[in-house]
Amino acid sequence: QVQLVESGGGLVQAGGSLRLSCAASRRTFSSYAMHWFRQAPGKERDFVAAISWSGGSTYYADSVKGRFTISRDNAKITVYLQMSSLKPEDTAVYYCAAKSGPITTSRIDMDYWGKGTLVTVSS
Numbered sequence: 219q220v221q222l223v224e225s226g227g228g229l230v231q232a233g234g235s236l237r238l239s240c241a242a243s244r245r246t247f248s249s250y251a252m253h254w255f256r257q258a259p260g261k262e263r264d265f266v267a268a269i270s271w272s273g274g275s276t277y278y279a280d281s282v283k284g285r286f287t288i289s290r291d292n293a294k295i296t297v298y299l300q301m302s303s304l305k306p307e308d309t310a311v312y313y314c315a316a317k318s319g320p321i322t323t324s325r326i327d328m329d330y331w332g333k334g335t336l337v338t339v340s341s
Contacts, residue, residue: 220244220330222314227335230304234339238299240314240332248292251321253328254299256310256337263313265323267299277321282308304339311336 221243230236240252251270257263267288268277276288287300297314312335315328 220247220250220316222316222330222332224312224314224332224335227312227337229338229340232304232306232339232341234304235300235302236304236337238301238312238314238335238337240297240299242295242297242316245295247295247316250316250318250329252288252290252297253315253317253321254288254297255313255315255325256308257313257334258307258310261310263325265325266312268321268323269297270321275321277323279323301337304337306339306341309337309339 223241226238249271253268254266255263256266266279267286269288269290273290285303290297314332316330317328
């Protein structure tokens with residue numbers, strides 16, 4: 219079992235930045251591909267970004283490419299999402315998820331989920 223705890227959400231003005239963190243509970247974290255998803259009110263949970271277990275591969279949704287950066291520190295068993303040039307449409311609850319094996323954009327393939335952290339971007 220891997221427990222994931224997100225932090226770093228909050229209220230920010232459009233154009234601002236935030237860094238989300240996701241702390242894992244086990245050292246086996248380093249064997250999992252890590253993902254960020256987000257869910258806006260009344261909408262489905264959508265893929266945002268992913269990083270392979272080694273950190274050597276990353277993948278982004280088109281809507282955040284060039285603005286968000288995913289990274290991981292396996293020594294600290296933590297994954298990060300640096301968000302810049304934030305827009306009101308980025309407002310959502312952001313979830314961290316872990317999956318054994320390769321990166322995927324499908325939420326149904328995730329093995330573990332955090333409880334989420336709310337990001338609100340004001341215009």
